[in-house]
Amino acid sequence: MILQKNWHCKNDAPIGVFDSGVGGLTVAREIMRQLPDENMVYFGDTARVPYGSKSKDNIIRYSRQILRFLEQQQVKAIVIACNTASALALDVVHEEFDLPVIGVIEPGARAAVQATVNKKIGVVGTEATIRSEMYSRIVKRMDQAVAVIGKACPLFVPLVEEGFAKHKVTEDIIDYYLASMKCSGVDTMILGCTHYPLLRSKIRKYMGDEIAIVNPAYETAMDLKQILAERELANPGQRETASYEFYVSDAADKFKEFANSILPYDIATTRQVNIEEY
Amino acid sequence: MILQKNWHCKNDAPIGVFDSGVGGLTVAREIMRQLPDENMVYFGDTARVPYGSKSKDNIIRYSRQILRFLEQQQVKAIVIACNTASALALDVVHEEFDLPVIGVIEPGARAAVQATVNKKIGVVGTEATIRSEMYSRIVKRMDQAVAVIGKACPLFVPLVEEGFAKHKVTEDIIDYYLASMKCSGVDTMILGCTHYPLLRSKIRKYMGDEIAIVNPAYETAMDLKQILAERELANPGQRETASYEFYVSDAADKFKEFANSILPYDIATTRQVNIEEY
Numbered sequence: 398m399i400l401q402k403n404w405h406c407k408n409d410a411p412i413g414v415f416d417s418g419v420g421g422l423t424v425a426r427e428i429m430r431q432l433p434d435e436n437m438v439y440f441g442d443t444a445r446v447p448y449g450s451k452s453k454d455n456i457i458r459y460s461r462q463i464l465r466f467l468e469q470q471q472v473k474a475i476v477i478a479c480n481t482a483s484a485l486a487l488d489v490v491h492e493e494f495d496l497p498v499i500g501v502i503e504p505g506a507r508a509a510v511q512a513t514v515n516k517k518i519g520v521v522g523t524e525a526t527i528r529s530e531m532y533s534r535i536v537k538r539m540d541q542a543v544a545v546i547g548k549a550c551p552l553f554v555p556l557v558e559e560g561f562a563k564h565k566v567t568e569d570i571i572d573y574y575l576a577s578m579k580c581s582g583v584d585t586m587i588l589g590c591t592h593y594p595l596l597r598s599k600i601r602k603y604m605g606d607e608i609a610i611v612n613p614a615y616e617t618a619m620d621l622k623q624i625l626a627e628r629e630l631a632n633p634g635q636r637e638t639a640s641y642e643f644y645v646s647d648a649a650d651k652f653k654e655f656a657n658s659i660l661p662y663d664i665a666t667t668r669q670v671n672i673e674e675y
Numbered sequence: 676m677i678l679q680k681n682w683h684c685k686n687d688a689p690i691g692v693f694d695s696g697v698g699g700l701t702v703a704r705e706i707m708r709q710l711p712d713e714n715m716v717y718f719g720d721t722a723r724v725p726y727g728s729k730s731k732d733n734i735i736r737y738s739r740q741i742l743r744f745l746e747q748q749q750v751k752a753i754v755i756a757c758n759t760a761s762a763l764a765l766d767v768v769h770e771e772f773d774l775p776v777i778g779v780i781e782p783g784a785r786a787a788v789q790a791t792v793n794k795k796i797g798v799v800g801t802e803a804t805i806r807s808e809m810y811s812r813i814v815k816r817m818d819q820a821v822a823v824i825g826k827a828c829p830l831f832v833p834l835v836e837e838g839f840a841k842h843k844v845t846e847d848i849i850d851y852y853l854a855s856m857k858c859s860g861v862d863t864m865i866l867g868c869t870h871y872p873l874l875r876s877k878i879r880k881y882m883g884d885e886i887a888i889v890n891p892a893y894e895t896a897m898d899l900k901q902i903l904a905e906r907e908l909a910n911p912g913q914r915e916t917a918s919y920e921f922y923v924s925d926a927a928d929k930f931k932e933f934a935n936s937i938l939p940y941d942i943a944t945t946r947q948v949n950i951e952e953y
Contacts, residue, residue, distance in 0.1 A: 444733055445722070445723055446728075451721075455925050555829070555833040558728075565847070566844050566851070569843070673951055
């Protein structure tokens with residue numbers, strides 16, 4: 398059983414952040430940097446990772462369960478840090494909860510539309526994210542004249558998770574996936590999966606310095622900041638005591654190792670939740 | 676709702692085969708070859724794949740649910756075609772069901788013990804399989820004098836699933852994982868994951884012709900044949916009309932594509948099951 402904290406008031410309450418696994422920690426890290434006064438509850442769905450190769454129905458079901466869990470943790474807002482869940486489930490689930498729920502796709506798309514000069518944007522992501530064409534739809538809503546070229550790179554996630562981010566084979570696989578993108582004339586590229594920022598330096602080297610690379614994590618954190626301000630939900634000045642809690646659906650030691658390699662401090666404990674009960 | 680077939684008698688009833696996803700189709704294929712008179716129900720847990728990075732508790736829970744589902748399909752025997760589930764769950768679950776339930780580890784271990792001359796066996800598999808040391812324990816039970824050297828190769832599964840089995844990068848990753856195995860002096864190597872037979876020719880080329888490579892699928896099919904004979908459960912001479920049914924926990928088109936590339940005929944339909952209900 399998980400004990401509920403009693404927050405003094407709504408402003409005290411944490412931000413809920415969820416991802417299919419560890420990738421969303423790159424978004425959590427950005428929220429910690431940009432909103433250092435906020436408490437956070439992070440949920441990583443390590444029992445059902447990866448989402449990128451699964452169906453829309455299942456992604457919606459998983460997202461609903463996790464949103465219910467986070468709601469029970471009395472969060473004041475929820476960030477769907479996973480691109481696949483943002484692409485496939487956000488539209489459906491955000492109407493079903495009273496809290497503000499934001500994803501990573503709209504902030505990422507906005508940053509890319511602002512960055513592109515030649516109006517050609519590339520998006521890389523999981524199979525499910527690319528197949529959904531959600532980045533393309535949101536970009537077109539912002540600027541009809543922008544062309545979006547998507548490319549699924551399904552091996553990038555296991556390469557990162559298995560510690561191959563700095564390995565030579567990763568360069569060969571980047572070449573395999575991105576050769577056509579490199580020749581397509583895009584001047585801006587969205588890293589449309591939370592794992593991909595961990596391959597950023599290799600992708601940057603391959604694509605060249607003239608391409609603007611957008612990591613939606615920063616933009617998402619800034620959107621969250623604005624929403625909290627608008628709704629008078631921000632937590633004023635308690636950065637010394639900000640609390641971060643980590644929950645997972647499977648007791649994977651790898652989560653802690655990975656978190657400790659990404660976050661600016663070592664996390665002490667992760668707690669396991671049977672997410673199918675929510 | 677899934678309609679139940681009425682089998683004429685116990686011998687008519689199908690073999691149940693399950694795997695975390697598509698890998699077990701290499702075992703299903705071997706059963707179709709060696710036991711062409713038998714009907715089969717295959718379940719691929721595509722919603723929760725991969726098992727190799729998940730905890731023992733979850734693998735046991737998943738295996739129980741799938742065994743319950745297969746039991747409802749009135750199967751006469753069950754083959755756990757997944758090495759990870761065989762290593763982590765077989766001991767627990769096979770006592771809980773009235774049917775014969777067999778895994779792939781014991782048949783694979785037996786073939787390797789028979790093949791080795793210098794009594795040094797290598798095993799490659801998922802992280803969970805290798806960490807369990809189940810191959811080692813079963814080999815030692817058969818012959819105390821045999822040394823077993825295990826190596827987890829977690830990228831092999833995504834490489835196969837993403838269609839990189841014939842690609843040059845796979846050779847680099849084989850070298851990365853198997854360099855120490857190659858120098859270890861093993862004369863026999865067990866492909867301890869159902870995906871790995873699909874990398875067999877590249878692994879063979881890397882390890883050299885003098886190494887005996889054991890694919891537990893063949894031995895498992897032969898064990899199943901013997902068990903059916905002993906219990907008078909074999910289905911006599913109906914190979915013209917043998918029926919194969921395929922169930923998955925997520926509607927992944929990839930399953931059908933993959934199945935059609937592995938099996939000697941194209942499968943027409945897969946049916947989706949909400950396995951969390953079992």
